[in-house]
Amino acid sequence: MSHAPFPYEPFALHGQELRDAVVRYASNPLYLDNEEWQNSDNPYRRQLRPQVLRHLDFDRVPGRDEILDYSSLAVQRLLTSIYEADLVFLPKNGLQGEGRWEDFKRFYSPTNRVLGEMIRPALERYAFGFLDDEIETSGTWTAESLESYLESLNAHEAAGPSLSEKAISNSTDRERAARMWLIQFIPDFLSEASPMIRNVLGYYGAPQSEWFKIIIDEYGYGVHDTKHSRLFERTLESAGLETDVHRYWQYYLNSSLLMNNYFHYLGKNHELFFRYVGALYYTEATLVDFCRRATALLKDVFGDRADTQYFTEHVHIDQHHGRMALEKLIRPLVAEHGEQIIPEIVRGIEEYRRIQEIADEDFATQIAWMDNGPEFKKLHAPVWDALSSGRVTAPVADIVEPYGELSNTHCHDGDELCHIVSGTMKFVSGFDSHQILEAGEGTVIQRNRLHGAIIESEECVYQIHSVGDYKKCMS
Amino acid sequence: MHVVTFSVAGRNNCAVIAGEPYVYARTDEGSFVMRARCPHRGGPLHLAELAPEGNRLVCPWHERKTSLTRLRQEIPAVRSGDTVTAVFPGLPDAEVCTGHRPLSADLAG
Ligand code: FES
Ligand SMILES: [Fe+2]
Ligand SMILES: [Fe+2]
Ligand SMILES: [Fe+2]
Numbered sequence: 001m002s003h004a005p006f007p008y009e010p011f012a013l014h015g016q017e018l019r020d021a022v023v024r025y026a027s028n029p030l031y032l033d034n035e036e037w038q039n040s041d042n043p044y045r046r047q048l049r050p051q052v053l054r055h056l057d058f059d060r061v062p063g064r065d066e067i068l069d070y071s072s073l074a075v076q077r078l079l080t081s082i083y084e085a086d087l088v089f090l091p092k093n094g095l096q097g098e099g100r101w102e103d104f105k106r107f108y109s110p111t112n113r114v115l116g117e118m119i120r121p122a123l124e125r126y127a128f129g130f131l132d133d134e135i136e137t138s139g140t141w142t143a144e145s146l147e148s149y150l151e152s153l154n155a156h157e158a159a160g161p162s163l164s165e166k167a168i169s170n171s172t173d174r175e176r177a178a179r180m181w182l183i184q185f186i187p188d189f190l191s192e193a194s195p196m197i198r199n200v201l202g203y204y205g206a207p208q209s210e211w212f213k214i215i216i217d218e219y220g221y222g223v224h225d226t227k228h229s230r231l232f233e234r235t236l237e238s239a240g241l242e243t244d245v246h247r248y249w250q251y252y253l254n255s256s257l258l259m260n261n262y263f264h265y266l267g268k269n270h271e272l273f274f275r276y277v278g279a280l281y282y283t284e285a286t287l288v289d290f291c292r293r294a295t296a297l298l299k300d301v302f303g304d305r306a307d308t309q310y311f312t313e314h315v316h317i318d319q320h321h322g323r324m325a326l327e328k329l330i331r332p333l334v335a336e337h338g339e340q341i342i343p344e345i346v347r348g349i350e351e352y353r354r355i356q357e358i359a360d361e362d363f364a365t366q367i368a369w370m371d372n373g374p375e376f377k378k379l380h381a382p383v384w385d386a387l388s389s390g391r392v393t394a395p396v397a398d399i400v401e402p403y404g405e406l407s408n409t410h411c412h413d414g415d416e417l418c419h420i421v422s423g424t425m426k427f428v429s430g431f432d433s434h435q436i437l438e439a440g441e442g443t444v445i446q447r448n449r450l451h452g453a454i455i456e457s458e459e460c461v462y463q464i465h466s467v468g469d470y471k472k473c474m475s
Numbered sequence: 476m477h478v479v480t481f482s483v484a485g486r487n488n489c490a491v492i493a494g495e496p497y498v499y500a501r502t503d504e505g506s507f508v509m510r511a512r513c514p515h516r517g518g519p520l521h522l523a524e525l526a527p528e529g530n531r532l533v534c535p536w537h538e539r540k541t542s543l544t545r546l547r548q549e550i551p552a553v554r555s556g557d558t559v560t561a562v563f564p565g566l567p568d569a570e571v572c573t574g575h576r577p578l579s580a581d582l583a584g
Contacts (some may be wrong), residue, residue, distance in 0.1 A: 064556070138507035139551035145476060145562035149551075152478035166519075295580070350555045 011121070015060050018122050022058060026050035026078065026117040030116050033408045034250070037428070037452070041102055043089035043245040044107035046081045047408045049074065056448035058122055061129030065354060068362060068448040069413045074206045075127045076257035080187060082123070083117035083264035087194050092244050121258035124265055127258065141342035143334050149346065150330075155285035156322060157291075165297055172371045172437050173433075176300045178397060179239055180370070180431045183248045184256035187233040188263075189310070190245055195260075198267030205336070207402035209326035214284075217317050217335055231310035235298070238307035242292075250409040251431045259355050266348065274341045277329050278348025282442035285322030291315045369449040370433040377435045380442035381472065383417045386473035387465055394467040401455045401462075415470040416445040418453075423460030428452045444470045477496045481566050481573045486584070489521075489576040490561065493569035496521075497550060499559050501584025504530070505541060508550040508561040511576050515539045525581045532581075 013021055025031075031048035033265055039045045045470070056071045066072065085107065086303070095101045106112060140316040165179060171177035201211050220226030241248075266276035291311040298306040330345060370378070386392040394417075401407075409428070418427065419442040425445055428434045429451050435443060445451060447469075467473060479490040482498040489511060490497050496511040511521040516534030520574045526533050530538040542568035 134556055136506055136554045137552065138505060138554070138559070139546065140548045141551040141562075146549045148476040148478050148562050149553075342551075345555045350553050350560075354555055407581065 003466065013119065013122050018059050018115055018119065019054060019057070021115065021119050022052050022056075022078065022123075023050055025082075025112070026053050027427060028035060028106060028112055028115075029082065030103055030112075033092060033406070034210050035404070035406055037250060037406070037454075038192075038242075039249055040247065041091045041093050041244040042098070042103060043091060044100075044103040046077065046246060046249055047429060048077050048268050048407055052410070053451065058119075058126050061132075063136060064130050066413075067258075067358065068128055068411070070411050072127065072258075073254040073411055073450075075123050077252075078116075079120070079123050079127055079264070080119050080257050081263060082193070083195075085113050086117055086268075087191055089191075093301075117391065118302075120268075121390075124269075127261065128265055130265065131351050134319075134354055135347055137272070137343035140339075141340055141346065143331075143342070146330075146342050146345070150281075150326065152281045153282070153285075154350070156288060156319075159286075161251050161293060161297075163292060163360045165365040167367040168297060168301065171367055174301045175239075176370070176430075176432045177367045178298065178431075179241055180251065180367065182236060182239055182241060183251050184253060184359075184429055185232070186245070187252065187257065187260040190229050190243070192228045192232070193261035195267040196266075196276075196280070199270075199273065207332055207336075210324060210332075213328075214321050214324060217321070221241075223369050228310065229315070231313055233309045234307040238305055239298070239302060247433065250413075251450070252450060253362050253366055254411070254448075254461055255355070257357035259359045262355055266389055270332045272280055272344070272348075274344035274352065275348030277325070277333060279352040280320065280332060280343035281325035281345075282349045282352050284318045284325050286324065287318040289312055291318070305468055313452070315327070346443065365448075366430060366450060369446055370430040373429050373433060373435045373443075376446065377437070377441065377443045378427075379444040380417065380419065382469050383444055383465075383467065383473040384419055385444060386419065386475070387419075387467070392467065392473045394465045396466070397464045399464065400460055403458050404457055405455045405460075407453045409450050411448050411450050412445060412466070413447065414466060414468040415447050417463075417465040417467055417470065417473075418442045418445055419463045419465065421461040421463060423455065423457035423462070425460050425462060426454045426456050446470075477563045477565050477569065477571050479563060479571055479573070480558050480562060483554055483557055486575050487573040487575045488578070489564065489573050492563045492565045493571075495565075496537075496563065496574070496576060497563065498515045498578060498582075499552075499554070500578065500582040503542065503580060506554065506584070507547045508548070508552040508559060509546045512534055513533065513539065519576075521582060522579045523582070524579050531539050537547070 013332040026048040027050050030044050030049055031046055033046050091100050095104055168177040168181055200208055218228050224230055236243050266272045295308040295311040298308050420437045420439050422439045425437045426434050427437050477559050479540055479561040482488045488498055497508050498511045500509050512579045515521045519533045520534055522535050523532040533540055543572050550561050552559050
């Protein structure tokens with residue numbers, strides 16, 4: 001017997017080594033801060049705020065209550081960028097000009113790919129590890145109990161409006177809220193079915209061809225105008241949005257990226273293949289009613305202007321996809337590979353439902369945060385009062401920034417008070433949503449809420465007080 | 476079969492199918508849905524403690540031991556956060572309800 005020439009051990013980065021590797025990956029010029037709110041026709045530019053990454057600890061598994069904190073947002077942005085190095089993106093207006101050719105080469109370079117792959121397992125543990133605590137299967141699952149369980153999900157049945165849909169319907173600015181909503185789907189819908197296609201590579205028998213049929217539908221049978229991504233482009237255009245990939249990168253919520261990355265995670269790591277099969281069934285089946293509701297909502301908000309063909313097409317085709325996932329994938333796979341795969345299928349379904357719940361809540365809260373911008377601005381007075389009188393003490397950072405300085409969007413792990421000492425700041429709380437803050441004014445920044453800022457005066461001096469929970473300043 | 480979603484702890488931590496109660500138990504060996512009634516004379520298995528050698532529950536009534544391995548395998552279930560969905564055997568017209576059963580320290584995690 002020959003000896004292994006090298007000890008075969010699991011590959012893992014930890015501690016400082018991991019942090020350095022993350023910063024190294026994100027220091028690619030593609031990932032530096034933008035001076036604009038939007039990327040323009042450059043699918044390779046993704047703001048990862050590398051300057052902050054060295055202060056974060058990715059060598060752990062955050063719990064459900066931390067999953068919307070900044071470190072998680074940073075991880076979801078990193079993972080989006082890493083997963084998408086497998087996908088082909090080209091600018092709509094060609095690669096010539098504005099450094100796009102250089103960016104194209106940087107994004108698809110071996111360096112970007114390898115550095116991303118090295119940190120991916122650790123980042124995936126950080127991003128999805130909480131699901132190990134949240135979802136747990138037990139007992140002996142049989143084909144029969146699986147059928148009963150699937151039936152009990154009522155995945156095909158009409159459901160009431162989600163929190164997000166209600167937030168849009170009741171928003172003080174429904175069009176803005178609906179645009180913010182459509183933006184959240186861009187990472188998923190413009191490269192629609194790409195994570196799924198990861199599962200049809202290889203050689204695994206009849207289910208492979210069955211899965212391929214779903215993809216044929218998603219790709220519009222090779223007729224570009226009917227490709228689902230093309231339908232969604234028209235929806236975006238009809239709502240007054242642009243369709244170049246990741247133009248709105250800075251407006252993606254943590255949980256929207258979590259949802260999209262989840263499918264890449266399952267598709268990229270084939271030991272999770274059966275989880276993907278479960279999640280596929282549940283998405284396809286529930287998408288039917290979701291798309292029905294989405295059509296009505298968009299028509300309600302934008303009137304006849306809204307092009308909802310993307311959604312009406314799915315109301316139809318996903319009835320088939322849900323059925324195909326069950327009859328042509330789940331059942332044959334269980335018959336072929338045994339009941340041991342069932343817990344994985346169930347887990348995929350439940351994990352997806354969990355993430356959907358998180359995303360729904362996150363989006364609805366963000367709309368409330370955008371809508372209540374003037375209220376949060378007013379809260380500056382009592383909170384500032386509590387701080388300046390010394391009644392409440394909190395760590396403070398003093399910041400001076402020049403005209404045009406743009407704080408790329410981010411969030412904080414607790415409530416903060418932004419207090420303007422001199423100058424003018426445009427405080428941005430979501431797509432098309434801002435407050436102007438002058439000297440002596442400010443705003444409460446709610447925990448986990450996405451925001452950014454740009455300086456509109458020659459210089460702006462301001463303070464950030466990390467109050468934790470702003471309510472303790474109210475009395 | 477009956478698919479029931481109930482709480483993993485506190486109020487409604489028990490599903491009763493045709494009079495047969497089941498609880499969600501957490502042990503060092505893992506968490507699972509188990510029958511709450513001892514197969515011997517119907518003693519409170521949910522109050523049972525682990526035998527010193529582990530891996531078996533000792534019924535508080537006549538101290539009969541039930542294998543944890545067997546119990547764990549019986550009911551297929553999936554926990555999501557604070558609720559668990561389990562697939563129980565039983566005729567379609569059986570009565571299904573939820574309720575509460577206290578758990579022994581060994582089963583409460
Ligand atoms: S009832 Fe449990 S041992 Fe008798
Ligand atoms: Fe589709
Ligand atoms: Fe589909
Ligand atoms: Fe901030």
